[in-house]
Amino acid sequence: MLNECLKALAIDPAGVYVDGTLGNGGHAGAILERLGEGGTLVGFDRDVDAIERVSEKLKSAEGRRVELVHDNYANMAERLDGLGIGKVNGLLLDLGVSSFQLDLAGRGFSFMRDGPVDMRMDQTQGQTAGELVNAASEQELADIIYRYGEERASRRIARAIVEARAKMEIGTTAQLAGIVERAKGGRRGKKTHPATKTFQALRMAVNDELAGIEQVLETMVGRMAEGGRIVVLTFHSLEDRMVKQFFSRHVPREESLQQGGVRRIYEEPPVKWIWKRPLTAGNEEQAMNPRSRSAKLRAVETGEYDGDKA
Known part of the structure; x- marks a missing residue:
C-alpha cells in the first residue's frame, strides 16, 4: 500500500x-x-x-x-x-x-522456514522466543498466546508446549510449529497454519x-x-x-x-x-x-x- x-x-x-x-x-x-x-x-x-x-x-x-x-x-x-x-x-x-525478516530462517519468525526460535527484531538484546517457551510457566504461556494471538486454544497449546519441553528443549521453529499443530489437531481444511496465532503472540510478547x-x-x-x-x-x-x-x-x-x-x-x-x-x-x-x-x-x-x- x-x-x-x-x-x-x-x-x-x-x-x-x-x-x-x-x-x-x-x-x-x-x-x-x-x-x-x-x-x-x-x-x-x-x-x-x-x-x-x-x-x-x-x-x-x-x-x-x-x-x-x-x-x-x-x-x-x-x-x-x-x-x-x-x-x-x-x-x-x-x-x-x-x-526480509520472514525470509531468513535464522531469525525464527516463520514456521515456513526451520530455524532457531528467536523472533527478536533487535538481535543485540532481549529474551528470545525460544527462551520464553522453554522457561515460562504453563499459565504465562497460555496468557501470552491468548492475549497477543487471540488464540482460543491457548491453554491446550500451552500445556502441549510444557509437556514437550519436559522431554526435550524446544530449539527450532519446526519443533514449535509441530507441537502447536498437534495440539490443535492439524489444519482440518483451513488455509492458515495452526501455529500462525501462536507465532504472532510470541513475537509480539518478545518484542513488547x-x-x-x-x-x-x-x-x-x-x-x-x-x-x-x-x-x-x-x-x-x-x-x-x-x-x-x-x-x-x-x-x-x-x-x-x-x-x-x-x-x-x-x-x-x-x-x-x-x-x-x-x-x-x-x-x-x-x-x-x-x-x-x-x-x-x-x-x-x-x-x-x-x-x-x-
Whole structure:
C-alpha cells in the first residue's frame, strides 16, 4: 500500500518526515524522492541489518538530510531530541515483520522456514522466543498466546508446549510449529497454519510490540507540526484496535450538556481523520502480496478540527 501511504502523508518537499519502521527501505526511499532541498528524512529500525541495508539505498541524498537510527520507535521522541529535530510534518509506521525478516530462517519468525526460535527484531538484546517457551510457566504461556494471538486454544497449546519441553528443549521453529499443530489437531481444511496465532503472540510478547505502539503515538502526537500527519499501517486486529482507539481519543466529539448547548471533548492535541474508514489493499495487491490481505491503513491530521468523521 505504498501509494496510499504516500498520499496520506501529503509530503511537503521541505518538511521533516519520520519512517518508524524502515524494513527494506521501500517507504523511506519513496519519501526521500519526494523531498526537495532542505527536506529531512529520519528512519528508525530495531534491526541493525535493516539500518545497514537501507543506508546503501539512501546514500545519495543530494542536499536532503537523512538520519538512520538503530533503535525501537518507542524511543523516537528522545532520539529526535538528540538529533536536534523538533516538529515533524509526517510520521509513518508500517507495523509488523518485514518480508526480509520472514525470509531468513535464522531469525525464527516463520514456521515456513526451520530455524532457531528467536523472533527478536533487535538481535543485540532481549529474551528470545525460544527462551520464553522453554522457561515460562504453563499459565504465562497460555496468557501470552491468548492475549497477543487471540488464540482460543491457548491453554491446550500451552500445556502441549510444557509437556514437550519436559522431554526435550524446544530449539527450532519446526519443533514449535509441530507441537502447536498437534495440539490443535492439524489444519482440518483451513488455509492458515495452526501455529500462525501462536507465532504472532510470541513475537509480539518478545518484542513488547503493543507497548511500543502506545508509546510512540503518545510521545509523537504532540510533536507534529500544524497540519502534520500520522499514518499507521497495521496487520492484525490488536494493533488496529489500539491505533483506532488512540486516534479516537484525540478526535473532538460533541456532548450535549444538561443545561443546554454542547461541549467538545477530546485529548490534546486535537486531530481529524483523513478518511472515515481504514483503507485496505486492492485485489491486485492482495494477489501479488498475500500478507496485505489483513492490512489496514489509518491516518490523522493534527491541528484545528472542523468536524467528526469517526
